[in-house]
Amino acid sequence: MVYLLVRFSPLLEFSESIRxxxxxxxxxxxxxxxxxxxxxxxxxxxxxxxxLSQLGYMMSAVGASAYALAMFHLMTHxxxxxxxxxxxxxxxxxxxxxxxxxxxxxxFKDMPIxxxxxxIGSLSLMAVPLFSGFYSKDTVIxxxxxxxxxxxxxxxxxxxxxxxxxxxxxxxxxxxxxxxEKRYTGKVEKVDSSITVPLVLxxxxxxxxxxxxxxxxxxxxxxxxxxxxxxLAKERMVDINHMLEDPIHMAxxxxxxxxxxxxxxxxxxxxFVYRRGAERGIACSINFFRNILIEKFYFDWVVERxxxxxxxxxxxxxxxxxxxxxxxxxxVMGSARxxxxxxxxxxxxxxxYLYHYALxxxxxxxxxxxxxxxx
Amino acid sequence: MLSSCxxxxxxxxxxxxxxxxxxxxxxxxxxxxxxxxxFSIASSFLSVFLACVAYSMYDETAGGLQFVESxxxxxxxxAKYFLAVDGISIALILLTSLTTMIICLISRSLIKxxxxxxxxxxxxxxxxxxxxxxxxxxxxxxxxxEGSLIPMYLCIGIWGSQQRSLAARKFFIYTFLGxxxxxxxxxxxxxxxxxxxxxxxxxxxxDLKTQCFLFIAFLLAFAIKVPMFPVHTxxxxxxxxxxTGGSVLLAALLxxxxxxxxxxxxxxxxxxxxxxxxxxxxxxxxxxIVYVGLIALVQQDMKRLIAYSSVAHMGFVTLGMFGxxxxxxxxxxxxxNGAMIQMISHAFASxxxxxxxxxxxxxxxxxxxxxxxxxxxxxxxxxxxFLIFCMANIGVPGTSGFVGELLVIASFLKTxxxxxxxxxxxxxxxxxxxxxMYRNVFMxxxxxxxxxxxxxxxxSTVLAVLVACIFLFGxxxxxxxxxLDRSGQQVISQALKFKVGEKA
Numbered sequence: 001m002v003y004l005l006v007r008f009s010p011l012l013e014f015s016e017s018i019r020x021x022x023x024x025x026x027x028x029x030x031x032x033x034x035x036x037x038x039x040x041x042x043x044x045x046x047x048x049x050x051x052l053s054q055l056g057y058m059m060s061a062v063g064a065s066a067y068a069l070a071m072f073h074l075m076t077h078x079x080x081x082x083x084x085x086x087x088x089x090x091x092x093x094x095x096x097x098x099x100x101x102x103x104x105x106x107x108f109k110d111m112p113i114x115x116x117x118x119x120i121g122s123l124s125l126m127a128v129p130l131f132s133g134f135y136s137k138d139t140v141i142x143x144x145x146x147x148x149x150x151x152x153x154x155x156x157x158x159x160x161x162x163x164x165x166x167x168x169x170x171x172x173x174x175x176x177x178x179x180x181e182k183r184y185t186g187k188v189e190k191v192d193s194s195i196t197v198p199l200v201l202x203x204x205x206x207x208x209x210x211x212x213x214x215x216x217x218x219x220x221x222x223x224x225x226x227x228x229x230x231x232l233a234k235e236r237m238v239d240i241n242h243m244l245e246d247p248i249h250m251a252x253x254x255x256x257x258x259x260x261x262x263x264x265x266x267x268x269x270x271x272f273v274y275r276r277g278a279e280r281g282i283a284c285s286i287n288f289f290r291n292i293l294i295e296k297f298y299f300d301w302v303v304e305r306x307x308x309x310x311x312x313x314x315x316x317x318x319x320x321x322x323x324x325x326x327x328x329x330x331x332v333m334g335s336a337r338x339x340x341x342x343x344x345x346x347x348x349x350x351x352x353y354l355y356h357y358a359l360x361x362x363x364x365x366x367x368x369x370x371x372x373x374x375x
Numbered sequence: 376m377l378s379s380c381x382x383x384x385x386x387x388x389x390x391x392x393x394x395x396x397x398x399x400x401x402x403x404x405x406x407x408x409x410x411x412x413x414f415s416i417a418s419s420f421l422s423v424f425l426a427c428v429a430y431s432m433y434d435e436t437a438g439g440l441q442f443v444e445s446x447x448x449x450x451x452x453x454a455k456y457f458l459a460v461d462g463i464s465i466a467l468i469l470l471t472s473l474t475t476m477i478i479c480l481i482s483r484s485l486i487k488x489x490x491x492x493x494x495x496x497x498x499x500x501x502x503x504x505x506x507x508x509x510x511x512x513x514x515x516x517x518x519x520x521e522g523s524l525i526p527m528y529l530c531i532g533i534w535g536s537q538q539r540s541l542a543a544r545k546f547f548i549y550t551f552l553g554x555x556x557x558x559x560x561x562x563x564x565x566x567x568x569x570x571x572x573x574x575x576x577x578x579x580x581x582d583l584k585t586q587c588f589l590f591i592a593f594l595l596a597f598a599i600k601v602p603m604f605p606v607h608t609x610x611x612x613x614x615x616x617x618x619t620g621g622s623v624l625l626a627a628l629l630x631x632x633x634x635x636x637x638x639x640x641x642x643x644x645x646x647x648x649x650x651x652x653x654x655x656x657x658x659x660x661x662x663x664i665v666y667v668g669l670i671a672l673v674q675q676d677m678k679r680l681i682a683y684s685s686v687a688h689m690g691f692v693t694l695g696m697f698g699x700x701x702x703x704x705x706x707x708x709x710x711x712n713g714a715m716i717q718m719i720s721h722a723f724a725s726x727x728x729x730x731x732x733x734x735x736x737x738x739x740x741x742x743x744x745x746x747x748x749x750x751x752x753x754x755x756x757x758x759x760x761f762l763i764f765c766m767a768n769i770g771v772p773g774t775s776g777f778v779g780e781l782l783v784i785a786s787f788l789k790t791x792x793x794x795x796x797x798x799x800x801x802x803x804x805x806x807x808x809x810x811x812m813y814r815n816v817f818m819x820x821x822x823x824x825x826x827x828x829x830x831x832x833x834x835s836t837v838l839a840v841l842v843a844c845i846f847l848f849g850x851x852x853x854x855x856x857x858x859l860d861r862s863g864q865q866v867i868s869q870a871l872k873f874k875v876g877e878k879a
Contacts, residue, residue: 315670
């Protein structure tokens, strides 16, 4: 989908309102779908909602005319998210298909390779400087800051908050799975090299692909003519490209930037909340919001309980009343019944008695005579 | 070589029309039912062969009427036995022979009583429908048109299920009502022109008022056959009660006769009235697409559901046909060809679904969706075939259903976005009801006890032929497009040749 939107850059560049729409939808998704990941206990669902959240970042990049950055984030995300999914799958496989993180805990010692690769993926996802996710995500946030289209300010705030959200759910997932007291009661199966080798192989680009790609991308014409920019959009990219050209300096520079501190503070806060075991108290105090998140903002509820039943009700009405009663019963079969009733009525006049016909004939002759005389 | 070729060209249409009639006569004298079956298969293969010969000899680049046969028939009316075909007719004749072949092949396993009569009804039907597609004389057209009612009436009335007599009567009287109006208008036109051939009637000068009356008469006749909203209610009944062969033939061919009627009568003979009524016709088509699609969503009877989906998909045919009056110049052939391709592809998708359903019914003896369930585990191959037919019905890219719908929707995009949008709704609605049906019938908990035998090699071969057609026209529709293109343009030029000067 992101690829498709990037492909449509010549179209999008000429419609600011559509880009505004994409930006707002993307940024909203980036923040709010990440929020759902915070309350989920299924490890795979956490990773899945995190994917949706990151797709929101990519869409925001498209909305901010930073198509190259959208593709950049798509690529880095492909590496670290594939890593996270595989690692989560490895955890599930070694715990006899247990997906509930509440039943994990302290698995680090049992599976150090899986845990460390999961950590690398998470750090990259959280945009820790020097990790690949850092280069793509921070530049996307910068792109929304430089954008001047309607809704760019909102998008910038959403993505900033999204950084916090990402750190919270990443640290939470890591802590619940690998740290803390061991709640898993069964035997932990050892996974063989067919699982660990891909994990290690994937963790390498998850960590360093950003460092490698950033200078290349910083030259500004990696995609050549495949992406269309207006002059203005190109000018806005100059600063970001300039930063990307020196990735080490960018990482150092970012230590004094807001996203980094948001990430650091929120991840440390989450860590200590779980260390202290205070998560339950917090969950209770925000129960109202938590329920909204658990119900996924009631989207499924609206579709299943409101949308589908109402469409079925309309369809039933059409089927039974308009089609069944009005058209078929009244108009079609009704006209057949009219013919039947008329035929029965007329039939009673055809009595077969000669004197009835004679009388009718006389009457007819009388009317004819009257007409002849009068006209 | 040339002379023999000309000889073939002179008699090819007569043989296409009448060979199955002769077969009908012969088949009733065959004692053994199995031999009768072999004979009907031979006849249907012959008709496929003849149709292919006609197709290969037809000159697509020239278009127009070819293989002309004209003999005096009723001399005092100047009515002729006048057969000729253009590309549209050829496509539909191919479809007719293919459908009849499939019905003949599969009939033996589905029908147990009065087999010989059953198969002769279908061969008779083939004669009549091929006659409709070949006739270039309106009286002859009417003869075949009416003739096709009788075999269908018998088919539903004798081999149908419980409510067959009501459904057969409803079907007959309903369609007969429309035909009467068609006869009156044909007589009116023929006596005015002094000839009944289409070309003479097209050349006839009519004022707008006369055209409007004629258009409404034509409309009733053809709209009932297509069927359009709101005269569609006979179709679900007829489909539900008809035997499998009857349903397949009804969906694949008889509905197309209605669409073909619009192409031959309404558009060229009353172009001004067609333009005048174009918008109402488009609205009726859209109602058929959306409203009838919604009705299909809540059907509990599998055959009724497929029947309603037929009505919804035939809405595209009328939509594309009357779209040519709204769509400017270059895009209008797109809409018209889309409508023609939709006719053909609907025959594959809908006919195939009815056929596959017939196989389910033969095994499980119920039509209620609620009584079926999870049968994919019992009949995996049949379920796989049915899924492909469902996909064609939805119009998934790569299947034949996609091509026609895409052309019609795309051609409206520039003219009126809202029409495209409403027509595009079908993609969601038809996916909803088709997949809902598939899920409830083939997936989920198993509701059937005991063993059910899957399709045998013979049945799967027949179904595979349909699957091949669906994918062939879905992936490579060019041959069909080429066949229809020139003739379609000729019909459009006739349909846009207004008789009353400027449009009122």
